[in-house]
Amino acid sequence: MTQAEIKLCSLLLQEHFGEIVEKIGVHLIRTGSQPIRVIVHDTRTSLDQVKKALCVLIQHNLVIYQVHRRGMVEYEAQCSRVLRMLRYPRYIYTAKTLYNDTGELIVEELLLNGKMTMSALVKKVADRLTETMEDGKTMDYAEVSCTFVRLADTHFVQRCPLVHATENSDPGPPPPAPTLVINEKDMFLVPKLSLIDDTLALAGIAQWIELWLQMKVLPVQTPVRAHAWVAGQVPGTGHARGKGKRRRSSEDDATGEPKAKRPKHTTDNKEPIPDDGIYWQANLDRFHQHFRDQAIVSAVANRMDQTSSEIVRTMLRMSEVTTPSSAPFTQPLSSNEIFRSLPVGYNISKQVLDQYLTLLADDPLEFVGKSGDSGGGMYIINLHKALGSLATASLESVVQERFGSRCARIFRLVLQKKHLEQKQVEDFAMIPAKEAKDMLYKMLSENFISLQEIPKTPDHAPSRTFYLYTVNILSAARMLLHRCYKSIANLIERRQFETKENKRLLEKSQRVEAIIASMQATGAEAAQLQEIEEMITAPERQQLETLKHNVNKLDASEIQVDETIFLLESYIESTMKRQ
């Protein structure tokens, strides 16, 4: 992992989970897979804390474990997964656009908790929604679970791998770490639950109280966590929930160490939790597929018109579940099928649709290709090409903003013609020789363009060698990706710096708010409230406003840079798979 990536991971882990988890996580990212003893020794933290940190990381799918020969268990951190944490807001927003507030909350809870059972999730989301609704109305569990089922059907959430249920054939010692398997067919199968509100609530609360009494731990955040902890005896994965930003993980209790004793809490008086042991997680690949489709559709809309983009959207929607996400082409779709699947509002005739499809297939963009003539014409979407065009467009846009439009002209020229000599560049781009030379060298020094030497003589004498300028898209994309990581790290650091600078002021305003809230609860008069509010002076209020504005701007900028990262990463991944 590059320095920039490690720095970014460390910042993200610290912000979301706290210092101890950050230390362990970064150590694992740096050194690869290690057994627990080595981690304890190298990071000089106690075994207990390492266990808890690993629990948190495993719970959030950031660390995986493997049993090696000789019975050793090694833990490995997944740097790319840590970087996905930047994209959580985008996932939640996508769920909101597709499935409204219910969907948004479901995905949010899933992402914050890593893994959850369906019953727990539904309950939690329903409670949250009830809080925000007007007094007297409650959210129906059935509605939430219905949304959940829809999410599962469209593959946005998936089941976590389970312990393979052996039939107790040999009563030998349990394996050091369980192997988790999941059947392809079962991945999106929703268990049948009848969620009756009261029983579930009672069961949850009762278990929570019992757990508290028995373990003498600090209260965990929600009853749900404890109930799932007790109920789901999935060994090895631990159930410590690292929840929320800026909380330490030490308050969680978990059994991370394999071979550890699992306290069995017999649930004597409770209903057995219906979907015991079936955990769900967010399917990030599906979200990425959705983002990719969105990018392609908007590119077509920019280049052509709205109707063409709708047609492309329909085609992509039809291929959602038939084409694996890493395929270079979608499955061929016949024009009749597309006509039938167009959204209801679009009443264009078959001939017009055919014309649009022909236009799309002939366009120099080459997003859509024609693969046959049966069924009125078979059309495919060229995903790899589309990703390449989008990545190239990002590169061009960066060159344009950084160096100017004439440099962008030279860049596109070299991109199209593949290899060019200095003189040819000047001639084609119609830029005076001196300026062209200057721009080429500037781009060369920033590694957007590279030089290819073709010697005329075996001794490679510079005066007798051809020097050709060329653009290597893959390496330029990697270079830009690295720059993006560093930029986001810079933005996060700046945000933390701004917050730290104004820490005193923030604390003061929080205290004042707390006082006001408590006074309102006890019924104070308006005059007293006024007095308390004036404790914050006007310039301080102004400062707070500026701080809020800055932090929001930096946050938004992180998400924007993440969009570039997504395009570049998808392109690099797609190219590496083809090789």
Place this chain on the structure above:
Amino acid sequence: MAEVKVKLQLPDADPVEIENRIIELCHQFPHGITDQVIQNEMPHIEAQQRAVAINRLLSMGQLDLLRSNTGLLYRIKDSQNAGKMKGSDNQEKLVYQIIEDAGNKGIWSRDIRYKSNLPLTEINKILKNLESKKLIKAVKSVAASKKKVYMLYNLQPDRSVTGGAWYSDQDFESEFVEVLNQQCFKFLQTKAETARESKQNPMIQRNSSFASSHEVWKYICELGISKVELSMEDIETILNTLIYDGKVEMTIIAAKEGTVGSVDGHMKLYRAVNPIIPPTGLVRAPCGLCPVFDDCHEGGEISPSNCIYMTEWLEF
């Protein structure tokens, strides 16, 4: 019987007569005659007399000696030219001939030296001489500004030397190119917009948003912003720069011979387009455009905490 040797005394044995006959023959064949032709015409003259006559004509400057792949050719020299070179000697004539052969591309002094095998000082003297007699001129090449090529006085320099329409006096006219660039783009843009607003079926819409290079050429000529006459290839180079700007795309279609603007059976069509993505996320953050990006790290002189670009950006 005594043998009587009869020697035929031919009346044409006179050298002047031979020369005149040769000159007549040259006039008959202005492209040049070979030795064989002269021999056929005057079979009774010996080779030696022929050679003497030809040499005399050459030295008098009335005949040109050329080499062709069949052998040597003699050609009548243009009398006007013959007059010019009266005062010069052979070396100058040689140099002049070399320059004449170079046509309108001109020839560099070093190349003259190679061809004529004369030393540099001699060459320079001769060139100065010829220039003062206004027989040749020096033209600065646009490729290498220090290089001077020589060509005959009355010839127009070739496009490759002067750079064609984009160069005026060895200077690349950037503003002219820019203006043309913008005009062409505006023309294509309005065409595309009118096509889009016509709201007919998509095929017609797309086809009408295209403009062939011939149409653009006519439009630019009618605009009259160019003092120099522009050809269709010039317009195509301008349109190519628009393609490299990402504003225009091109397709080639097969066209019937004879339709206006078609070259060798195909036509180039151009269309204004929009970029496929808006400016990417990275350039919206100050880090994407920062010139000192590589020096920036936490705790250093340049760090995110004290970045002035960020401070300015946050104040918007």
